[in-house]
Amino acid sequence: MDVLTLLYAILIFFPVFMLWRWVDGKREQECYILDYECYKPTDDRKLDTEFSGEVIRRNTNLGLNEYKFLLKAIVSSGIGEQTYAPRIMFSGREENPTHEDGLSEMEEFFQDSIAKLLARSGVSPQEIDVLVVNISLLSAVPSLASRIINHYKMREDIKVFNLTGMGCSAGLISVNIAQNIFKTYKNVYALVVTSESLSPNWYAGNDRSMILANCLFRSGGCAVLLTNQRALKHRCMFKLKCLVRTHHGAREESYDCCLQKEDDQGRLGFHLGKTLPKAATRAFVDNLREISPKILPVRELLRFMVLKFIRRWTQIGSKGEGSGSKTGINFKTGVDHFCIHTGGKAVIDGIGLNLDLSEYDLEPARMTLHRFGNTSACSLWYVLAYMEAKRRLKKGDRVLMITFGSGFKCNSCLWEVVRDLSDGNDAWNDCIGDYPPKSLANPFLEKYGWINNEDPSTFVVPR
Amino acid sequence: MPPTLPDFSNSVKLKYVKLGYQYLVNHILYLLLVPVMVGILIEVLRLGPDEILNLWRSLHFDLVQIICSSFVIIFVATVYFMSKPKTIYLVDYACYKPPVTCRVPFSTFMEHSRLILKDKPKSVDFQMRILERSGLGEETCLPPAIHYIPPKPTMEAARGEAELVIFSAMDSLLSKTGLKPKDIDILIVNCSLFSPTPSLSAMIINKYKLRSNIKSFNLSGMGCSAGLISIDLARDLLQVHPNSNAVVVSTEIITPNYYQGNERAMLLPNCLFRMGGAAILLSNRRSQRWRAKYRLVHVVRTHKGADDKAYGCVFEQEDKEGKVGINLSKDLMAIAGEALKSNITTIGPLVLPASEQLLFLLTLVGRKIFNPKWKPYIPDFKQAFEHFCIHAGGRAVIDELQKNLQLSAEHVEASRMALHRFGNTSSSSLWYELNYIEAKGRMKRGDRIWQIAFGSGFKCNSAVWKCNRTIKNAADGPWADCIDRYPVFIPDVVKL
Numbered sequence: 001m002d003v004l005t006l007l008y009a010i011l012i013f014f015p016v017f018m019l020w021r022w023v024d025g026k027r028e029q030e031c032y033i034l035d036y037e038c039y040k041p042t043d044d045r046k047l048d049t050e051f052s053g054e055v056i057r058r059n060t061n062l063g064l065n066e067y068k069f070l071l072k073a074i075v076s077s078g079i080g081e082q083t084y085a086p087r088i089m090f091s092g093r094e095e096n097p098t099h100e101d102g103l104s105e106m107e108e109f110f111q112d113s114i115a116k117l118l119a120r121s122g123v124s125p126q127e128i129d130v131l132v133v134n135i136s137l138l139s140a141v142p143s144l145a146s147r148i149i150n151h152y153k154m155r156e157d158i159k160v161f162n163l164t165g166m167g168c169s170a171g172l173i174s175v176n177i178a179q180n181i182f183k184t185y186k187n188v189y190a191l192v193v194t195s196e197s198l199s200p201n202w203y204a205g206n207d208r209s210m211i212l213a214n215c216l217f218r219s220g221g222c223a224v225l226l227t228n229q230r231a232l233k234h235r236c237m238f239k240l241k242c243l244v245r246t247h248h249g250a251r252e253e254s255y256d257c258c259l260q261k262e263d264d265q266g267r268l269g270f271h272l273g274k275t276l277p278k279a280a281t282r283a284f285v286d287n288l289r290e291i292s293p294k295i296l297p298v299r300e301l302l303r304f305m306v307l308k309f310i311r312r313w314t315q316i317g318s319k320g321e322g323s324g325s326k327t328g329i330n331f332k333t334g335v336d337h338f339c340i341h342t343g344g345k346a347v348i349d350g351i352g353l354n355l356d357l358s359e360y361d362l363e364p365a366r367m368t369l370h371r372f373g374n375t376s377a378c379s380l381w382y383v384l385a386y387m388e389a390k391r392r393l394k395k396g397d398r399v400l401m402i403t404f405g406s407g408f409k410c411n412s413c414l415w416e417v418v419r420d421l422s423d424g425n426d427a428w429n430d431c432i433g434d435y436p437p438k439s440l441a442n443p444f445l446e447k448y449g450w451i452n453n454e455d456p457s458t459f460v461v462p463r
Numbered sequence: 464m465p466p467t468l469p470d471f472s473n474s475v476k477l478k479y480v481k482l483g484y485q486y487l488v489n490h491i492l493y494l495l496l497v498p499v500m501v502g503i504l505i506e507v508l509r510l511g512p513d514e515i516l517n518l519w520r521s522l523h524f525d526l527v528q529i530i531c532s533s534f535v536i537i538f539v540a541t542v543y544f545m546s547k548p549k550t551i552y553l554v555d556y557a558c559y560k561p562p563v564t565c566r567v568p569f570s571t572f573m574e575h576s577r578l579i580l581k582d583k584p585k586s587v588d589f590q591m592r593i594l595e596r597s598g599l600g601e602e603t604c605l606p607p608a609i610h611y612i613p614p615k616p617t618m619e620a621a622r623g624e625a626e627l628v629i630f631s632a633m634d635s636l637l638s639k640t641g642l643k644p645k646d647i648d649i650l651i652v653n654c655s656l657f658s659p660t661p662s663l664s665a666m667i668i669n670k671y672k673l674r675s676n677i678k679s680f681n682l683s684g685m686g687c688s689a690g691l692i693s694i695d696l697a698r699d700l701l702q703v704h705p706n707s708n709a710v711v712v713s714t715e716i717i718t719p720n721y722y723q724g725n726e727r728a729m730l731l732p733n734c735l736f737r738m739g740g741a742a743i744l745l746s747n748r749r750s751q752r753w754r755a756k757y758r759l760v761h762v763v764r765t766h767k768g769a770d771d772k773a774y775g776c777v778f779e780q781e782d783k784e785g786k787v788g789i790n791l792s793k794d795l796m797a798i799a800g801e802a803l804k805s806n807i808t809t810i811g812p813l814v815l816p817a818s819e820q821l822l823f824l825l826t827l828v829g830r831k832i833f834n835p836k837w838k839p840y841i842p843d844f845k846q847a848f849e850h851f852c853i854h855a856g857g858r859a860v861i862d863e864l865q866k867n868l869q870l871s872a873e874h875v876e877a878s879r880m881a882l883h884r885f886g887n888t889s890s891s892s893l894w895y896e897l898n899y900i901e902a903k904g905r906m907k908r909g910d911r912i913w914q915i916a917f918g919s920g921f922k923c924n925s926a927v928w929k930c931n932r933t934i935k936n937a938a939d940g941p942w943a944d945c946i947d948r949y950p951v952f953i954p955d956v957v958k959l
Contacts, residue, residue, distance in 0.1 A: 008531055015538040022545065099781050139658040141779035141789055142768070143684030146920035149768035156765050156805055161696065164683040165662030173680065177696070183703045184548075246675050249661070249668030260660040262618050270660065286675060407665035 032236035039221035078345035083373035125152035130190035138197035167405030195221030196376035203269035210269030220375025258406035283410035296334035389428035488818035552755035557635035561604035598858035603886035649709035657716035686918025690890035714740030715889035722788035729788030739888025777919035802923035855882035
């Protein structure tokens, strides 16, 4: 071989090598969940019917009409007897929270769940490269993320982000940040910490749209450890396939339906408007429209298009009634499990109807709502933990997560299960045998149902 | 003869030696190339014209070889361009200019202070002393809700201030750049102490009817250095999303955070923090290459939260009466110096010319091996940057950094003047300072700018920009009507 050919061989080999390195680099950009830990507060924070009644009675601003409204709301909420409330409720100070209360509520969660997560996965805090914290209703100086860094003595060059105000869908926004960083940096660990701060946000007035938030939200939290290291693939639980975010803030009704503002007496509260279900449906449909082509098999998409075409063709002729609330696509062809944000019974029912899901599919979400209540952004992880505890997750299964948030946002993502998950989950292990319970009826009705029969003019608050 | 004269001539000689050394080390490659070129030239001349022609004819190129060569060249070029990190351009930015009606001159501030804190003359005195030495001027502004006696910090008022500041800055940015709201792909908002639900980013999306698949992020609680954290996040996102525009909005909403108690350490932020905001457009589109003002070179973040003292030096807490305020500890300056050192250690190797790095390395080695008493060599950052934008956190911060980095008065002029005219506007102060330098007509193509910001936690973040085109006198912007009055002399103490 003469020198020239050798030279050409080297020159061709070099770019091929660079190309291979570039392709290999792309493979290192996958986002995996190494482990996650759902926070289970101590038993002395459990909120049962008796105590709920006590809390309602304590609020001197409420009258009979509000009681009736609350009864209706709580009975139809789907929340059970074992949900957790912040400590401030048990000391009776919920109307006068101090800054310290908010912070100590969060610190209790940080010091518990993150430590357990890191210990179990064998990752030391100094190895964490990215920290994303999303707690919607509390922003402190230094940020809550800095508190975590201080407590666990994390590294100096850590990339830290503290998101607030983004509502119940912020969990997936944090995962989005981690996902984007994974595409630029190799071999990183990311810790996503999700929770909600309830202590400083109790509403003490009597505006009905704002009292609802008091009844539904409960304490909870989750810490998730993500990585993009392919070497750890065999230890990981889930792989992220795609994540879609939809923001309907441009529309007035969507933006105004979930708002933090002062009522007529100047008390700060969380207003949930009447346009909420419609805004949610609209955002949800938009989001589905974007994510369906990414997660469903081609066969199903073709079938849907053909069906829609036929339907429209026949409707032009017959001017038939509108096609009900079913979308017509069968999501079960591309998705095996559904993780639905436990915003309330209405949300779960609505999604079940829209996607044509069976009771088996909706069971994890309903049971999570019953056991933990609406824990805001971290509710999804409790639903996932239920599925894990029930040993439903097998290798290759696909899990669709759907959340809604103020603004109005709808975020969804698809995870693929990397290995058979048969270890159960600490958050559910002690009570999973009791689920699903025979009856989800709320004891509130039998205990306080007499309120419905009372007359406003003769009603006296029982002491 | 005064004894200082020999030293003087010595130091002049030393200066020239140093200059010569710097020139030598920084251009060493070029200097080595010269003898090589000379050698080749002599060799060629020796050969003679006939031999050269023979050499040329002997290289016969057939078709296969030409195709292979061109294929290889194209391939290598493509792979190189694809794997290069995308360049991030700062197309333009807009700073909010508060209306004159929100002005808080010293007399107004002291009058309000005396009326609100009428039972605590010592606290009033303390505020007066702080204001005298603060380096602020008479034209800084506070939001309308704080002008009430006592202030009325309702959520409505806070939202009102946010809308005023953010929408003005956004409108200004959109008109300057001609950007359509539908073209914004990424939106990052950072406001440390006010986070309503829905977030401020949702508020902007609502007002400007941005697209539904926008990627929005709302950072909060991250202090005065959050602006650079947002730039860092935008950079990471722009690496992943090609052909995108990112808008970063940095602001601080003062209304809900005005301290209403009388604990002294917590009254300090009241005297320094003022209304302000900035909106910045970043892009990775190649078409913006000609229009863009700056190019982002580096962003370096340092977080000292692991150290308890650093963590506790800027702390939000309740005082004895239960009023919430921000407590600034006494060793803030020392901690800032430490954080700066960490940041410099990372950024030094990235930006310093070879001459400085070599000197630093030699003195380090010398101190370790030969004699620990040698003075540590502080690298001369003036070699690496033409302009410095130091977060106008307060007069003490600017003084400390000027001393640490051995900067001249002209280098820190932008920071001092921004503090004088606008006060401490938290994360947006860096942009007011940059605008000052542009308004003075000092920004030339190729100039390098270093932005440094400190924040609670304790963080020190810095960003390095390179100027893309010479910026002629800016006719608009917050400095437009007063730039001719600056720089002003700011006395150490303004007697009130």
